[in-house]
Amino acid sequence: QTQITFSYLWGGAEGQALEEIIADFNASQTDIVVTGVSSPDTTKQLASMSSSRGAFDISDNFASNVAAWADQGILLPLNDLDIDISDFPESAMKQLVVDGQIYSLPIATHNFQLVYNKKLLDEAGVTPPTTTAELADAIAKLTKVDANGNVTQLGLGLSDVSAGLKTLGYAFGGDWNRGDEPSPTDPGFVEGVQFFFDNVVAPVTPEAYNRFIAGYGPYMSDQDPFVAGKYAMIFEGEWRSKFNTEAGMDWGVVPVPGKTPELLGSTWSDVSTLFIPTNSPNKEAAGVFLKYLMSPPAMEKFSHVLGNLPARLSLVKSAAYDDLPNFNVWLDALNSPNNHGLPASLYMVEYNTDLVSAFDQILQGSQTVDAALKSVADRSASYTR
Amino acid sequence: MSKVDLEAVSKTYDKVEILKDLDISVRDGEFLVFVGPSGCGKSTALRMIAGLEELSAGTIRIGDRVVNNVAPGKRNVAMVFQSYALYPHKTVAQNIGYPLIVQGLPKAEINRQVREVAETLELTPFLDRRPAHLSGGQRQRVALGRAIIRKPDVFLFDEPLSNLDADLRVSMRAEIIRLRERIKTTMIYVTHDQTEAMTMGDRIAVFAPLRAGNDRNLMQIGTPDELYSRPANVFVARFLGTPKMNIVTAHRDGQLALVSGNAFSEGALPDTPAEFLLGARPEDIRLGEAGAPGLSGKIALVEALGYEHVVHIDTDAGTIVVRLADKTLRPVAGDAVSLRIAPDLLHVFDPISQQRLN
Amino acid sequence: MSKVDLEAVSKTYDKVEILKDLDISVRDGEFLVFVGPSGCGKSTALRMIAGLEELSAGTIRIGDRVVNNVAPGKRNVAMVFQSYALYPHKTVAQNIGYPLIVQGLPKAEINRQVREVAETLELTPFLDRRPAHLSGGQRQRVALGRAIIRKPDVFLFDEPLSNLDADLRVSMRAEIIRLRERIKTTMIYVTHDQTEAMTMGDRIAVFAPLRAGNDRNLMQIGTPDELYSRPANVFVARFLGTPKMNIVTAHRDGQLALVSGNAFSEGALPDTPAEFLLGARPEDIRLGEAGAPGLSGKIALVEALGYEHVVHIDTDAGTIVVRLADKTLRPVAGDAVSLRIAPDLLHVFDPISQQRLN
């Protein structure tokens, strides 16, 4: 029997779900025993891969790292596994293939749509927006400020600032990585970020905005700000479906409003991927297990328990997801042309870090959108390509 | 220049009584020495006068003012500490001038006074040095200077010489005596060195620790001569003088004092009870040949110091120490001798109360 | 039990000469005292014998063995340090027994010997205590015990009593003398206390610092009596005796010694040059009435110590100090007096070489 270790970044309930799938696999055959390890820190994951003998045989990450890691030679090429990749969305696969070599395989995908609190919208007599103009209108109507200037309710919130603002960029026809190059000053992208600042932050002042943000309870906890009614709308990934329902909310979701009708449902597609490090002690057994995870039943089960989108187009119509309310809005986006996957590139980590810093400056009100994004553009010159 | 009065002063630390019912009047311009064994409360008494310790009971008056609740800085007393307590990071000039600096005197005036004091103490060449670069005697003089410059009503000294080596101690003692002759201020001086006490003080106050029996600390106060020749009790008698006074139990037999059955005194005794403690100073005892009348004994040890011999003699009443100033005598260990003393040189003490009777 | 020979021993620290050409032979079983002012190299000499300092030149022999290159632990000498150097974390028994423990003796044997030593030093009740819980005198005895137990050939003491208070010093001195009488081992004892030196040593070696003029440290070696009554030079003369010997410049005038033009000696002088240094011990000078023949002076200060008076007399030749052992005399400051001395008590020194002439 070969012992292999599956180190995953998930934890909590997701981690437990993974353990079930691992148990299924271990029960399905007798040659390999998989041990699951929850290890949520990506830095450590990376450090582990630098040692001569790895601590794990298979692990997961988001697609943004794949190119850089492949370039460093720490990811095992997976072409030899002979997996049929035609069923995987192209937007996903283009993030995982470098120079024709597959370095990582998609286990789940994610995109962002506009989730709203039905009760609050009804109270304000707002219908879910379909264009950015309507969105601006809705935000204005749904934002409440008390006599002291304290925000009590925000029309549009961001739970993940970076994902949210990138999504808005797409909604304005922009791209932050146009032509497979960092393009933080892409006009549409700038316009999208500016939209958020102008419509959400500026009207209440950055000071009040940030004070309101800081008062949030933890994300996806009992005190989750969306559940608590502090936001009327947010850009959110598909995992919200499960959580909102369990929290007993009355909620809805619509595709991200676009500046023009063609841009409706613009979103950034992220991929959860599985890979085998080159320093894996048991590469073959890891390959077997990876293949198992990629099989439709396993993937279906996995994405379902996690409330994530599957990475196989053939699963999009699966009835398995029917118990997740409104899930189809995200599922349908998998096939949408406005679903933007990013190509594998070396600079993604650093670029993301810089974007996050820039967004933060903008929301703090300490830099204008143009200036902040311009400085990212300056830094991007020194990125490794 | 002021008198200092302590009235029924007591001090208790953490429920332990250290000083009890201390009554001392220091006369205006007097040099009074506090002497006593270690831990008997001399420093405590001095520090209460300075205001560095609170009183547990009693009153202290400096001049006519009750100072119990007056801050130390406002009593106009100066103190010289055993450790000198010089500010190590300040120069000699700054150390001496510190009391004036604190008073906020103009710089020029301070300089003038510091120079003057330094002159009299022969410290002028060292004014810019730090204390670490001074010898022990020079430090001592700086401490004196800092005290003098304030022109205080009372000078307090707490064993100011005990950190110096023997030679320096002798010369600094002379220096203080000279100082004292120049500025006739009231001075209170603590020491446990009896030579200092005897040679420096106008009067001496002998302290004892409060133990079972002593209901107060002050054992006797008087001039050095009074204390040496007529100690008020056994404590004072044994405290002053080296070697110590010999104390033996004696019985009265008519006019003679019998010690272990032998006649010790040479002639008519003063009034004494039938049994008493007999005190004899080492230099007062006369050494006779074996067999002569007197207390018989054998020489156990002879310490030849060149100018005198200290002879330890084993007798039935214990070891008796005799000082022989005559250099020509050469007593030899092992010799048998007899001991006698003139009756007017005897000290008679009550065996119970230990108080002087004659 | 061994003799110890130092031959032409020198010591230089960082280019500064501390000891030069030291030649001392300590006889087998002798008690030799090194005495001298602070910093003159006494400890350094002792530590070279112990092996704790290297020699810069010369030879040290213990018994017949040259020990220059023998490690301290192998010389079979024991040393008692001024600070006692007791191991603070070990009990009294472990401290005393440590030399045997290091030698690897069996436990039972160590115990036996420790008990024996403790018995003789009266330390038995304290065997389980730590040094911190002992009094000064007890610590001193433990240090002695640790030295004794090794049965060394030579005992070295470096100011073992200087950390004790006056009373204890006297009694520990007696203790060492008794110890010495029991175990007749060679002992070398460093002190700067002249009383200790005079009363304890078979012989005394007087050290002086190397300064311009002194081309060696050893000023004189001899019995206490020799040193006191016939000091070889002015240094030794002034070093031993309190108060110090008076030294004045004198001229020979026939049979008389003239000091400031007055005849100071009472009778026939020994052979002297025309001008010489005259030494007179304070107790040897006789005080006469003003106008009587002799050196005339005025009493400047009288220190009354009870059993004697030390009288400082200002004369034309400087201050002369006189010791008056007679208690009945009461000299008074300000009185005029005249001073004389018997010629056989005079010390005559060469004014240049400062060496004794008579």
Next chain:
Amino acid sequence: MSTFRSQHSGWALFKGLAFASPFLIGFGVLYAWPILASGWYSLTDFSLFKAPRFVGLANYERMLADDKFWKSLYNTLYFTFVGVPVDIAISLAGAHILNMKLRGQALWRALIYLPSIVPVVAAGFLWRWLLNAQYGFVNEIARWFGLAQPNWLADSAWGGVSVLILMLWTVGGTMLIYLAALKDVPVDLYEAAELDGASHWRRFIDITWPMVSPVTLFQIIVLMIAFLQVFTQPFVLSKDPGLTAQSAVGPGDSMLTYSIYLFQNAFMFLKMGYASAMAWVLLFVTLAITLLVLWSAKKWVFYGNR
């Protein structure tokens, strides 16, 4: 003085080296070689995984244009130049309080020192909680006293202050050292000054401050080094719990310290060469500030024996 024997001066050398050998080995392995190696790496383009490629001074040149480098350096120097004096001031004041006649000295000291033994990670989480703008106790207490209730962890003006608070929470160690130093100042100096009529403040200026100045110097250097290297406090304090997505290091990168940026470059962006160059710059900055402090010390540090 000497335990040294010349006839075996070779033996003495051997003994000395033998006893010191752990450090000598450690120095070679853990200091000397790594310093040289990092010097070499700083001249290369290097990730953890591939062999270094010599690039000359490119890494150093890059620093000049890297605004995040400057930001992190600025933040670190800000923490150092504000934190160290404040730390010293609080410690001295606190040591004075503890030096008053109080019963149960051991207990007081233990209470003051307690925060220093709380693991930094735990302390970071704890303070995130305390500084929470809405649920936190700090703002609650500020409310009682009618003080401003800043948005500590989310306002770029206050992010740095939050880090400072977390770091200053552990001044207990410095305080205890000062306490020991105060106890070493001879009481009779104060008494002499009191007799001379000096006020409390004068006694502090004229006696306490000069007497503890060697300790102050030591503290300044130790604290300065600690502040220049600060990593864990801002690292934990800026971690937005609940969001796996990456966030800035504190609001507006206000908690981005030099060490964190160095760490990011080394282990996240895989720019080991650049990180090594940063390390060397930190070494020179530390050295420069230390020398500056030591130089100034001649003017204000007083040693008893000089």
Next chain:
Amino acid sequence: MATVERHHMSIGQIISQVWRYGLAIFMALVFVFPFLIMLTTAFKPSGEIFSAPPEFWPRSWTLEHFGTAMTQFPFWRYLSNTLLISVLSVVGTLLASPLVAYSLAKLRWPGRNLVFITVLATMMLPPQVTLIPIYMMWNGLGATNTYIPLIVPAFLGTPFFIFLIRQFLMSIPNELIEAAKMDGASEWRVYWDIVLPIARPALVTSAVFQFVWTWTDFLNPLIYINDDKAYTLSIGLYSFLGSHGVQWGPLMAACVLFTLPAIVIFILGQRYFIGGVAAGALK
């Protein structure tokens, strides 16, 4: 008169007493208050934790969070890992640092001052400078993801402790060492029998420091330990946060559990420790 005055004094005394204790209590509260919050939060039911305005005292007490912390996070395993590393580091420190310190304080050999200066210099070296090459070195030796990089340095002597112990040893009178040599003890024996026992306060101080530092170390385990079974408490705690969102109750409970052993060690060693910290600093 006397009694009146005594009474009068004691009013003054009471005032100064109140002032002194008031100040001290205030200061102690500032330091301890956050810690108390940690404690009370750990015992508050989840529902009570988020209340605005916050409440200090739990309305009802629960041990639930400790249960959660101990089960969701392999507390005992991390505890024993951390203990193992800490104890071994302490052993290493006690073996190596005093040896070096003794050599620098009491042995006379050419080059000793140079080594001492080197020790001082290394104390000032930012660990960042050596972090990467040392990481590479351990990585090259295949020692990453083992405890070796966390433990071995202690066995090679830590400059700070060498300095601290050396300062302490300087205060041991040479006469003690000389006495032992005269008693026939070898250099090693002097070190073992005399120097080490006397240096106990410095050793305890170093041990406590080393223990607490290793116990709370974050960066090193973060870099070197990858296998979650091998985590130390601080890394465990950190990733606990990542994998469980913020559950303040269990998190605070875990913090309490994490902090307790350090406190126990501190209390055991505090008698020596406080003095030792100061001794190192003052000379």
